[in-house]
Amino acid sequence: MKKTILSVALVMATGLLFAQKKTTTSATIAFDATTALDALPKAENKTVIASLDTKSGAVAFEAAVKSFAFANPKMQEHFNSAGWMNSDQFATATFKGSITNLKDVKFNKDGTYAVTVTGDLTIHGETKPVEAKGTITVSGKTIKTTSDFTVKLEDYKVNGGAIAAGKVSKEPKITVVAEFN
Amino acid sequence: MLKKYKKWLLALLVLLLAGGGVIWYMFTLKYDDTASVKADYTVNAMDFIKEFKQDMTAANKKYSEKIIVVNGTVSAIEMADTTANIKMVDTTNGAYIIFAFQQQHLQEAKAMKEGELVSIKGSCSNGAFSSILEAEYITFKRCAVNK
Numbered sequence: 001m002k003k004t005i006l007s008v009a010l011v012m013a014t015g016l017l018f019a020q021k022k023t024t025t026s027a028t029i030a031f032d033a034t035t036a037l038d039a040l041p042k043a044e045n046k047t048v049i050a051s052l053d054t055k056s057g058a059v060a061f062e063a064a065v066k067s068f069a070f071a072n073p074k075m076q077e078h079f080n081s082a083g084w085m086n087s088d089q090f091a092t093a094t095f096k097g098s099i100t101n102l103k104d105v106k107f108n109k110d111g112t113y114a115v116t117v118t119g120d121l122t123i124h125g126e127t128k129p130v131e132a133k134g135t136i137t138v139s140g141k142t143i144k145t146t147s148d149f150t151v152k153l154e155d156y157k158v159n160g161g162a163i164a165a166g167k168v169s170k171e172p173k174i175t176v177v178a179e180f181n
Numbered sequence: 182m183l184k185k186y187k188k189w190l191l192a193l194l195v196l197l198l199a200g201g202g203v204i205w206y207m208f209t210l211k212y213d214d215t216a217s218v219k220a221d222y223t224v225n226a227m228d229f230i231k232e233f234k235q236d237m238t239a240a241n242k243k244y245s246e247k248i249i250v251v252n253g254t255v256s257a258i259e260m261a262d263t264t265a266n267i268k269m270v271d272t273t274n275g276a277y278i279i280f281a282f283q284q285q286h287l288q289e290a291k292a293m294k295e296g297e298l299v300s301i302k303g304s305c306s307n308g309a310f311s312s313i314l315e316a317e318y319i320t321f322k323r324c325a326v327n328k
Contacts, residue, residue: 025259026261026266049311062309062311064320066245066307071211073212
């Protein structure tokens, strides 16, 4: 009887361990909108909230727009201004989606797995469907997710003279890294 | 006639140099080391969280992009990728403040210990409600230990 209870408890504990939604408040999102004319429009946000449900494959991110840190103060000011990201009105950028090939990922086995994530990306108050390739690296209890993709600024109604003038890339590269422990 | 033409040319040259100087200044401008910047406010971490929870809009208007010294206890040190963030959490409701450090002060964050009483100075980005965590959070960037 004791053995049965112990076995059931062990199975439940294992199930909970692998089914739980993992979260972090220190994911990073970097974007690079530099061009040959301007090396300044790039920034990194190191306090992004992210979640990964290892059972359902659901993935979500929340990034405070004002947390993108630029090296140049003027660039930071322009980025947050009403003419660009309008971060007073659209304070966060979000992503909600899921891993489409979850069956290929073994969260209980160390290794690096190629994944495809699809979902809705909301920037500047505009929501668009996106698909991105990424990797999941499992190492013990740590799960690291990374993804590189580009976004078309015009899809999110982010416009400005600097884009037309070639000083800001029309399709910035976005790099997302989230580590779940 | 030639003298007048020279004067205009000289004026144009001065204008071009001045314009170039302004552009060069703006392009090479960098943020100061936060450790040497005077703080706009000094707050207690839990009172600060309470203020945001009470009125997020007013608190954001007051503190966003201001340099603030936050005194509080380290709840967690989140080492991730190349960074180390410090968190102060209100354990009664899950609301938290998170501090991302300036590159030159990253070691100060890594040296902190959970439960340690610290004073951190940084640029308050803003406060928001997380639908992922179902809790309020306040983010800081370009932080340094307040000495």
